Amino acid sequence: MRSRTVWQALARPDFLLSPWPWRCAGYLLSGVPAGVVVLVVAVVLGVVGGALAPVLIGLPLLAALALGGLPVAALERRRTRLVDARPLTDPHRRPAEAGLWPWVRTRCQERATWRELGYALLFALVLWPLDALAFAFGAGLPVVLIGTPVALATWGDGQEVRVAKLWTVTTWPAAVGSTVLGVLLLAVCCYGLGVIAGARAELARVLLAERASPLDRRVTELASSRVRLVDAFEAERRRIERDLHDGAQQRLVALTMTLGLARLDAPPGPVADRLDTAHREASLALESLRELIQGIHPRVLTDYGLAAAVTDAADRSAVPVDVTMELAGRLPEAVEAAAYFVVCEALANVARHSGANRASVDGGYRVGRLVVEIEDDGVGGARSDGGSGLTGLADRVSVLGGRLALFSPQGGPTRLRVEIPCTPYEPPGNSYGK
DSSP states (O other): OOOSBHHHHHTSTTTTTSSHHHHHHHHHHHHHHHHHHHHHHHHHHHHHHHHHGGGTTTHHHHHHHHTTHHHHHHHHHHHGGGTBOSOOOOOOOOOSSOSHHHHHHHHHTOHHHHHHHHHHHHIIIIIHHHHHHHHIIIIIHHHHHHTHHHHHHHTSTTTOEEETTTEEEOSHHHHHHHHHHHHHHHHHHHHHHHHHHHHHHHHHHHHHSOOOOHHHHHHHHHHHHHHHHHHHHHHHHHHHHHHIIIIIHHHHHHHHHHHHHHHHHSOTTHHHHHHHHHHHHHHHHHHHHHHHHHHHOOHHHHHHOHHHHHHHHHHTOSSOEEEEEEOSSBOOHHHHHHHHHHHHHHHHHIIIIIOOSOEEEEEEEETTEEEEEEEEOSOOOOOTTSSSSHHHHHHHHHHTTOEEEEEOOTTOOEEEEEEEEOOOBOOSOOOTTO
């Protein structure tokens, strides 16, 4: 079984023959230059920024110092992979808007930013000297002992050499004994370096990884389960729509055609009248089934996307509707379905309750979100909890991390806005119905 952390590797009998001692030494050694750079940059930003702060020039430098933990934390998340293959998750959230100022505002409001600043200062003042000290004694001293014969022959002219400035070696047997001692000490120190590197990586994980309390984890789990239920619900709706479209609807079409032909062939009389009545009833049933299928999950939404489905719904509305949808690609199926049914419900309410002469639907993908607004010139006074059917849709939107807002003052106009975070994609191909 392959070890993913240095702690697992330390428990294996082949630790000394594996790459892990080298990885531990590389982890500790790479922390030395990184820590020196962090210390120098922090001192320069602090001193220069503090000196120039009265004339406001130093304020950006002090702001850069406050956010200086971000690149240090990003570097440490990558460095820890040398001794810990487990992913060290980034705790920062994505800003709601694009631009430098929203990014700075979001980062300054996060606790993780200040934890990372504390880690950067700890790294610059304490951790890298400890890394250097551990590497010097754990790897440097054994290597010096192992190289004693070489040093005696090269620098000591075979007469005398001082080992690590601690003792003097004057004979070749003593030099060989120093080498043997160095090999044994190196084997022991490899384990010590593994322990120290593992402890350093655990400290980085504690301070830099995303923190989640049991309640937070429970909330995340519940949110994920709700999203999975929505996806399963949408899949079931599509299956029912497909079964009705390809099964019951086709049989009703065949029945209607058969009754129509029978009516044409039948001589005038009671039988022809009954066939005519049956043909009309079958046509009505077929029309009702088509409306039912459209309400379950419209085929145009699956085949052509949200813009086409909204345009189709607007064409079927009793009130004239202007549609403007700016979508460069397809959106996740659950997002498209939620937005579509919000539009359908809103247009139905416009026709039933608003007294409007005209409505509009404007939508597009803006800064990581699908935004759709439905507005009418009616009398206003609409309420989302007044039996309009929007309450369930609002819950459905919230499951996807979105929000639904209704603005309807007395006298109008009424404006319904839905925002759902999502990422567009280009589907590899549409095989639906083929």
